Amino acid sequence: MGGKRGFGAIRRLPSGAYQARYTGPDGLRHQAPWSFATKEHADVWLAGQRTDISRGVWTPPGVPGPDEVALTFGTYAEAWVAGRDLKPRTRAHYESILATRLVPAFGKRPLDAIRPSDVRLWHATTDATKPTIRAHSYALLRTIFATAVADDLVPTNPCRIVGAGTTRRAGKTRPASLAELEVLVAAMPERLRLMVLLGAWCALRFGELAELRRMDVDLKRGIVRVRRGVVRVSTEVIVGTPKSTAGVRDVAVPPHLMSAVRAHLNAHVGAETDALLFPASDGRNMSPNSLYWHYYPARVAAGRPDLRFHDLRHTGAVLAASTGATLAELMARLGHSTPAAAMKYQHAAADRDRVIADALSRLASAPPSG
The missing domain is CATH 1.10.150 (DNA polymerase; domain 1)
Structure with a gap:
């Protein structure tokens, strides 16, 4: 946004700082060498330039004067x-x-x-x-x-180290097998079993699961509506929209889970439409630590002490990719706004298909029994 006056112009930069410009007596357009924290400061600088011109002592702006401070990083x-x-x-x-x-x-x-x-x-x-x-x-x-x-405050970006803004995980995430998932679910308290099942089969994030409410479950259509998520910043609990715009979505629940969904709603969820599906003991949003208290022993029982809760989402994504889901379908189901994240699950599914193909070859080459 810019502000114009009889002498010079001021515009607000995307950063929130203000930039001042004017046409000098040399007929050229000049810009303040520094931006200003407030519009008033920019106005004062322009007034000083105009005064210097009227007194005949004006020089093009360059080095900051004694009352000007360079804009620091x-x-x-x-x-x-x-x-x-x-x-x-x-x-x-x-x-x-x-x-x-x-x-x-x-x-x-x-x-x-x-x-x-x-x-x-x-x-x-x-x-x-x-x-x-x-x-x-x-x-x-x-x-x-x-x-x-x-903002025209620096001529070029001094950050030029190729690849410095990205990092890779030390190892690949290994999804849970169906047998491991079965043991994991059985080892959880009954009130939290559906949370693990939806985390895996529907690839939902913890923050999305912890904010699911009765009104978000459509039993007739067999879907859960993801409209909100909960996060913790320090000691503050904040309920807001999902991680990205694409995170607002309807996720179809695999039919074999619907009986578990109904049973959970009947046994563990309040009758109110806004009742949480997985509340903490005090009725508020569950914290990650409350879940981990039960989840960590359960994953050990399943023989997967390395399996983070978020890896269940990875498991569900790979399972979905293994059905032949397209990249666009995976993005919609997972709530991804860019293809990059969804593509890794397609690659993982392709790797798993190679394992299956190799196993089939071993069966074909095995000597006949009897």
Whole structure:
């Protein structure tokens, strides 16, 4: 948004800072070398430029004057986060990265004084044993500077380390077999068995399951409606929309689970339409730790101490892919907004099909019995 006056113009940048411009006596368009935290500060700067012109002492803006302060990375980054429409957990994650990694390294430096060599040195000496948080930190730094480039505050992005914003898991996630899943479910308390079943067969996230309510279950059509999710940020419990727009979806429940759904609704869910399917003992949204208290021993009983609860979603995705579901169908069922995540499940299903094919060949080559 821009504001025009008799002399110069002010526009608000995507970061929330303000930029001032004017036409000088040389007929050229000039821009303040720094952005301003408020519109009033930008106005004062323009008034000073106009006064210098009227007095005949004007020079093109360049080096900041004695009353001007260079826009620092810390100021810009904090405005950048504040101006973004972010999920609560994402906002908390970004603020933590800024406070613990980016601001200590770059916070007091002028935004346009940070060079590629500075970023490369910081990356080489930061969190070498924590590749995930280092990748997240670099990705946030790169994104902030991309906005600064769009704001015309820096000429180029100093974050140029190829692949530094991504990380890979140390090993592949192994989905649960149907036999393992059966043992796992049987080892859970009766009131939580359906939670495990829906997590696996419907590939639902924990936050989606913990916020499912009676009104979200359509017994006639055999679907659960995912409309909300619950997250915890520090000690605060926040109910909001799912992780992405694609997360708002209807998920068909495999027919063989519908009897378990009905039984659970009758035995463990209140009669109110907004009654939670899987409440905590106090009736509020269940916390992950409350589930893990029962889930961890159950996965040991199933012989899968490595199986995280989120891996049940992976299990369900691979099962869906093994039915021949298309990429678009997988994306819709899982609530993914981009193909990349859904593709890995198709690859996993293809790998499993190769195992099956190899086993068939072994059967064909086995000597006849008797």
